[in-house]
Amino acid sequence: MLDDHNAKSMSIIVTKGTLDWAYPPFILATTAAAMGLEVTMFFTFYGLHLLKKDLDLKVSTLGNPGMEMPMGGMHMAMPNIMAALPGASALTTTMMKNLIKKKGVASIEELRDLAVEADVRLIACQMTMDLFEIKREDMIEGLDIGGAASWVEVATKSDINLYI
Numbered sequence: 001m002l003d004d005h006n007a008k009s010m011s012i013i014v015t016k017g018t019l020d021w022a023y024p025p026f027i028l029a030t031t032a033a034a035m036g037l038e039v040t041m042f043f044t045f046y047g048l049h050l051l052k053k054d055l056d057l058k059v060s061t062l063g064n065p066g067m068e069m070p071m072g073g074m075h076m077a078m079p080n081i082m083a084a085l086p087g088a089s090a091l092t093t094t095m096m097k098n099l100i101k102k103k104g105v106a107s108i109e110e111l112r113d114l115a116v117e118a119d120v121r122l123i124a125c126q127m128t129m130d131l132f133e134i135k136r137e138d139m140i141e142g143l144d145i146g147g148a149a150s151w152v153e154v155a156t157k158s159d160i161n162l163y164i
Contacts, residue, residue: 009038010160013151014047019057019096019108022050025164026111032160033118040158041115042151044125047164048132051124051139055108058093116142123150 010032014025025047029039043051050057100107106114115122122143128134129145136145144150155161 007036007038008160009040009154009158010162011040011042011151011155011158012162012164014041014043014050014164015045016164017046017049017057019059019093021047021164022057022108023105023111025162026050026108026115028162028164029120030111030114030118033115033120037160038121039115039118040121040123040151040154042123042125042146042154044128044148048125048128048134050108050112051122051143052134053138053140057108058090059096060092112140116140121154123154 010029012025012029016022025041029041033039049055122140123146124139124143126145126147129136
């Protein structure tokens, strides 16, 4: 753990709310916190959905041409056209959830709980809550509610700023 006077800090803006996009910010935040950094995550637009008590995250192949899934010892690419097929999102989501379970990767709920336990500051964007009519009681405990200024205040003092 770093001395508080010399503690490094990191802020992350979280804008995506799909299963595959939820992993990078939570993994980076919890890893940085474990390494002694002070971490703040600002959840806005679709990323705000990651703070809901009840998660039902899905995977989207649309706009993700690099997406490949291991199948039968090979890697199967998921072309963008597949997103237009009925049931494609459900199929890729099921495949991803099965892969996560098979490989023993922590769930988003587990990573989120770990972030709270590690004192990662979670800020829910008030404007986005208003825009999408998301109520505070639908959100997990242990978060702050603030606007862009809340993140800017943290970001101007942070050693590392990430946009995910």
